[in-house]
Every structure is written in structure tokens, then in C-alpha cells.
Amino acid sequence: AQSVTQPDIHITVSEGASLELRCNYSYGATPYLFWYVQSPGQGLQLLLKYFSGDTLVQGIKGFEAEFKRSQSSFNLRKPSVHWSDAAEYFCAVGQMKTSYDKVIFGPGTSLSVIP
């Protein structure tokens, strides 16, 4: 069965500092991977996704993520964090079969940004 872990429950960074949020997955085949963000009082929004090809994917708001098959990881990065990036971040893995799709989410990482 597929699963997703996000080792960091909460991270605090200073505005302007770099950011890396970790995500590890367990899945028997090549997964489809996603990062979603949930800002306070807002719905979930897709940041970026990986399906195939280039293992470094670019997303919205200056975020990027790198798929590393050997480490079963899909870490999210941003070179310079803005105060508006404070939110909950969820990594997700997709199990895309011909019969049905299923997307499982990790527990989330809460990001706080210090001015």
C-alpha cells in the first residue's frame, strides 16, 4: 500500500531564508507526486506535481521539488521564503491505475515565518 511521511511536523524559518520540506513515500511502482499548500482559512492549492521526465519540477510561488527515486523522496524547496508562505504543506502520492486513481496525503508540515 502506498504511504507518505513528512518527518517535520513544524518548521520555523526567517523571512528571506531558504526552505526545504521533506517528503518520503512508499509505493511499489513509479508514483505520481504532488505538493499542496493550505493557507490559514483557505482551501488546498496545488503547488507542483511530478509524473515523469525531468526530476526537478517547478511550481507556483517560486517553489520547486526534486524527485529522487533512490531515496524515495520528493522534497520541496524555496530559495527565499516570504512571510506569506506561512501555511500547512502537504505531500501526496498518486496511485494511477487503469481501473482507478487514488491519492494519499502525508500528515503535513506547518511552516511559520519569522519577520
Added chain:
Amino acid sequence: GAGVSQSPSNKVTEKGKDVELRCDPISGHTALYWYRQSLGQGLEFLIYFQGNSAPDKSGLPSDRFSAERTGGSVSTLTIQRTQQEDSAVYLCASSLFSSERGGLNTGELFFGEGSRLTVL
């Protein structure tokens, strides 16, 4: 519609009562998901629909939970005899099924704003 619509946005009920939560997905999206988000928790997968059928009900917490989808569109999540531990935000999402995507926009889930359920 333009986005995924969920109703009610807030529901307060007494323990033991039944509740129904409604999800209206984006028009044309054949895949529909229900998740539960408890305070400070991640998204717990409940059930997935492909059209009107539910190939995966593995996440439903107990037999008090059921869901249906009619006409390949609107879905209703029903919780019978609610308990305090059912209090959470119930999120619905829709997407295009993989074989329909044509390689574009593969797998993105579009979420509604959620239904916040409080069981007293």
C-alpha cells in the same frame, strides 16, 4: 460549476444525530474524493468514486459512514449516529480520471472549501 462546492460549510449537531454532507464537483470531473481533516491532522482518505461507483471504500472509519454519488456528479457523505470523534473538516475533491486526461493536467485534485462538522 466553476469550482468544487460543498454544503453545508458549517454543521453543528448533537451526538447521535445523522448528518449529510454534500459535494458538487467540477462539471466533467469523473473522479471524486472525500477526505477528513481533524484539528492539527493531515488529510485522511475516506472514499473515492469513479463515476457512480466506489472502487475504494477502504478509508471509511466505520459502518456509520457511507457515501453515494448519483448521475456521476453530486456526492453525499452520510454519518449516522454521530460521535464527538467525528468532529472534523470534511473535504471533497474532484479530478479528471487518468484515462481521460490525454496526458494533460494529470492528477490534480481540485478541493472544495470543506464542511466543518462539530458534534456536541
